[in-house]
Amino acid sequence: MSTAFEELVRDSMDWLTTDVELPVGLAARARRRHRRRRLAQFTAVAAGAAGAAALTAVLVTGPAAGAPGPASRRSGDQTTAYVIQRVDSALASGNLVMWDAVSLRNEFAYMDGSRSYETVTWSYRADTSTRTFGVGGQLQADAGTALVNGKFRSVQVDYVRHDWQLLPPGPASTPAKPCTLAGFLAAGDGDSMPRWPSLIRQELACGRYRVTGRTVVDGARTIKITGSATIKIPSGQLRIVNTIFVNPATYLPVQISQYAKSVAHPGEASVPSSTDFQWLPATAARIRQTLVTIPPGYPQVQG
């Protein structure tokens, strides 16, 4: 029979790894390294048999050297691979608290009836707290992880109705699958996205994104990484464009924006929605921000 301490250890390991997923492309990377190693072994054997000079001649005149792509294309691909690898490493540390803010003007009314609101999200590993503020800056809702009867659960606190509810597992709490249209759209949305770092790492590994230049965002230099996907709608096709702006020193994203444009009429495009990020060392005070607090006296209601 396990003791309470053993349960706690198990629960802690679960907590640490709950948002860990197999990185996209890990098997392919392992396979490439395996082939390189075998090629090196083969080369060593061949060099011993035929002499190093002859082998060099074979390799130089081989298909890779004989049919290079345009120089600029190769250079661009190398830049993209390098930048994406650096972004991936930066996001892999897992020991940063993510803060993001997004302003939305929606076609539907929200909570207090307004159509304009702002959300601020704090995330640390799988814990997240997304606070929604109305036009006057008043807190309307806080959704995310809370400690309920000793267990971490997904909840939403409604500051307009003064109550709270458990959130059932569903699309909002289930991460979108990477390398799918849903994953692409969710990664570009950025809004209120728990496990966003994990999702964007996997999305970047899918090969849909390219480095498209450098630009200044809020007065700071950034590298621009752009990806796009096409979706069908009744009136034609839309191209959805995600642009990630990363800090060239830390390679952490500082902003992501998403917009849609008509494939048939490229001049017609939506206003980009954008999410700003900050990445902060995980202090106790910041970790506290990633958890939802249920105010005393608020009754639990059924969703």
Place this chain on the structure above:
Amino acid sequence: VREADGSGDLERLLSERGDQLMRTAVLLAGSRQDGEDLLQAAVERLLRRGRRVGNPEGYLRRTLYNLAADGWRRQGAWRRKLPVIRASDSAVETDMTAAVDLRDALMRTLRRLPAGQRAVIVLRYWDQLSEAETAAVLGCSEGTVKSAASRGLKRMRELASPWLGTEVER
């Protein structure tokens, strides 16, 4: 897992069990980045062994533990790199942050265990293997597993004592 024509076997294994293997690797390695490197190295070894491996998942697991233990031995100084673990003011907090702190502290103490004890703790309490199964994976006796689990838990409890309240059964 056949390299020439059986790449689908590996893809299938990783699509079905990859997340769980990745989580095990993260626990063994101590961070996500190191966990990725560890799992990738284990997959490379699996590819090298090719069709000679009858149970690819079992082989991957054993390799993860062996590579992790090798890594720990090579990097004998890794413990010195860890942030100093000390009881902070949060130890006396009663809000939910304390619960997060406790879990965080426990996972830091896991990283400080010797290789064998750490592997046993992960196999027994994360992978939920029996003592006999754990012994088979690690290639040791059940008695060794039992004593390593006991010592590992005792050490974790000692290291995490500043965070542990009296409500935790001893």
